[in-house]
Amino acid sequence: xxxxxxxxxxxxxxxxxxxxxxxxxxxxxxxxxxxxxxxxxxxxxxxxxxxxxxxxxxxxxxxxxxxxxxxxxxxxxxxxxxxxxxxxxxxxxxxxxxxxxxxxxxxxxxxxxxxxxxxxxxxxxxxxxxxxxxxxxxxxxxxxxxxxxxxxxxxxxxxxxxxxxxxxxxxxxxxxxxxxxxxxxxxxxxxxxxxxxxxxxxxxxxxxxxxxxxxxxxxxxxxxxxxxxxxxxxxxxxxxxxxxxxxxxxxxxxxxxxxxxxxxxxxxxxxxxxxxxxxxxxxxxxxxxxxxxxxxxxxxxxxxxxxxxxxxxxxxxx
Amino acid sequence: xxxxxxxxxxxxxxxxxxxxxxxxxxxxxxxxxxxxxxxxxxxxxxxxxxxxxxxxxxxxxxxxxxxxxxxxxxxxxxxxxxxxxxxxxxxxxxxxxxxxxxxxxxxxxxxxxxxxxxxxxxxxxxxxxxxxxxxxxxxxxxxxxxxxxxxxxxxxxxxxxxxxxxxxxxxxxxxxxxxxxxxxxxxxxxxxxxxxxxxxxxxxxxxxxxxxxxxxxxxxxxxxxxxxxxxxxxxxxxxxxxxxxxxxxx
Numbered sequence: 001x002x003x004x005x006x007x008x009x010x011x012x013x014x015x016x017x018x019x020x021x022x023x024x025x026x027x028x029x030x031x032x033x034x035x036x037x038x039x040x041x042x043x044x045x046x047x048x049x050x051x052x053x054x055x056x057x058x059x060x061x062x063x064x065x066x067x068x069x070x071x072x073x074x075x076x077x078x079x080x081x082x083x084x085x086x087x088x089x090x091x092x093x094x095x096x097x098x099x100x101x102x103x104x105x106x107x108x109x110x111x112x113x114x115x116x117x118x119x120x121x122x123x124x125x126x127x128x129x130x131x132x133x134x135x136x137x138x139x140x141x142x143x144x145x146x147x148x149x150x151x152x153x154x155x156x157x158x159x160x161x162x163x164x165x166x167x168x169x170x171x172x173x174x175x176x177x178x179x180x181x182x183x184x185x186x187x188x189x190x191x192x193x194x195x196x197x198x199x200x201x202x203x204x205x206x207x208x209x210x211x212x213x214x215x216x217x218x219x220x221x222x223x224x225x226x227x228x229x230x231x232x233x234x235x236x237x238x239x240x241x242x243x244x245x246x247x248x249x250x251x252x253x254x255x256x257x258x259x260x261x262x263x264x265x266x267x268x269x270x271x272x273x274x275x276x277x278x279x280x281x282x283x284x285x286x287x288x289x290x291x292x293x294x295x296x297x298x299x300x301x302x303x304x305x306x307x308x309x310x311x312x313x314x315x316x317x318x
Numbered sequence: 319x320x321x322x323x324x325x326x327x328x329x330x331x332x333x334x335x336x337x338x339x340x341x342x343x344x345x346x347x348x349x350x351x352x353x354x355x356x357x358x359x360x361x362x363x364x365x366x367x368x369x370x371x372x373x374x375x376x377x378x379x380x381x382x383x384x385x386x387x388x389x390x391x392x393x394x395x396x397x398x399x400x401x402x403x404x405x406x407x408x409x410x411x412x413x414x415x416x417x418x419x420x421x422x423x424x425x426x427x428x429x430x431x432x433x434x435x436x437x438x439x440x441x442x443x444x445x446x447x448x449x450x451x452x453x454x455x456x457x458x459x460x461x462x463x464x465x466x467x468x469x470x471x472x473x474x475x476x477x478x479x480x481x482x483x484x485x486x487x488x489x490x491x492x493x494x495x496x497x498x499x500x501x502x503x504x505x506x507x508x509x510x511x512x513x514x515x516x517x518x519x520x521x522x523x524x525x526x527x528x529x530x531x532x533x534x535x536x537x538x539x540x541x542x543x544x545x546x547x548x549x550x551x552x553x554x555x556x557x558x559x560x561x562x563x564x565x566x567x568x
Binding site: 138187268 | 331332333334335336337339341344345346370371372373374375376377378379380382385386390455456457458459460461462464500501502503518520525526530
């Protein structure tokens, strides 16, 4: 008897992600994890999982799966993906109990391009360096460090989902999507001219370039003026850092970014806003607003609180 | 880049809301890098609540912290109170003898690097094997080991066209730096050879062999030795010889 979910088809870049690896950056291992960790946590909450349970992350193009075990409880949450079960449209952001042979079809997204299929009990995967997050560039995590492939079978920890009430996230509880992203200036803002900093903070100054992925979002638009030769001795970086290479066009580091970089960093997108940025497809217009560290940490605290209260917000379905 | 120097005062900056960059100076300098590692050792020894992990680099240390547990100001105060002039070095340090198969398919840029410097390929190999390198940083990608101490006659600009893929174990040089690559990655550095050792191996204990502050020496091996050693490394053997390093690496 089969134990899991069969991948009938999937878009390249469909991966298994959790909240990422902590503790190995000093050896060059990036945190990785979900591009939109908030959506991942919501999906997990809907099926009653611990929030950091690994789930399937999809980008733009969806995927199809067949339930190959007795029964399973899943929830899809994230961007504007359309979900169908056995060809019939089904609600997203809602837990669903499915039975053997059922087909899960996730269509294409347009405006918000990351979604997570959480599975009650989680996937049966051995963590690498403390996490199941897939970092394909380094061949780490997931199944053999690689993205999912058509025909692959994913083993699950629970192959029988108990009958119980299902839950849904009320529309009013959806985080409000933003186009303007808050940043804390620095750590190398002093390597830019006053004009350079103003260029970053102008409204609607940039667009996300097509050459963007989970390592970094390249921006096109006005060039940012810097002081000196535009190189620094490599120092540590985190997702959200806005590096400005010699071209003057910023590059925002995302979940799979290297642990160190050699370009000056004008500012860092705050952790509360980065998941929303990760939802935007290439071509989207973005702008930035500077906030203080205190404001950034207050926003983070509020988001943490919102997540902690999330189980209470869910609606129990009849 | 400007001359390496130490700042009169440690510079603390916020990197977003969950990280602090602690900069001790600018440029690439052994004593400066040593101070970064000493500072990290002292911070780890203090087991400060709220610090999730630390990333040391050439002249700066990043502290990843949870602002719900410790504030930026408290963290800055705690780190400022550490007196680097009165610490005893408790880090275990090792000298690693790393085998390298040079040239040909193992190091596609060996001949062009030799031409660039008007040297023979054998002279490049000899100069690359001569120094004892200091490990300044493990960064960028898993097990990427950044070395200082490259012979100044081998300083070579990076390639105009970066390669989209270079193998794990690539031994390369870029500018004044030398590198051992832990995993396969795109790279614009000049490839001199390849080592069969795995600086990172997920199925081995320990996962990572070399640490910042260690020393590395290279020696040349033949292609047939390379394949035997690579198989051994894949089984989880270290392959590289390790010995204790006493005192400061030179």
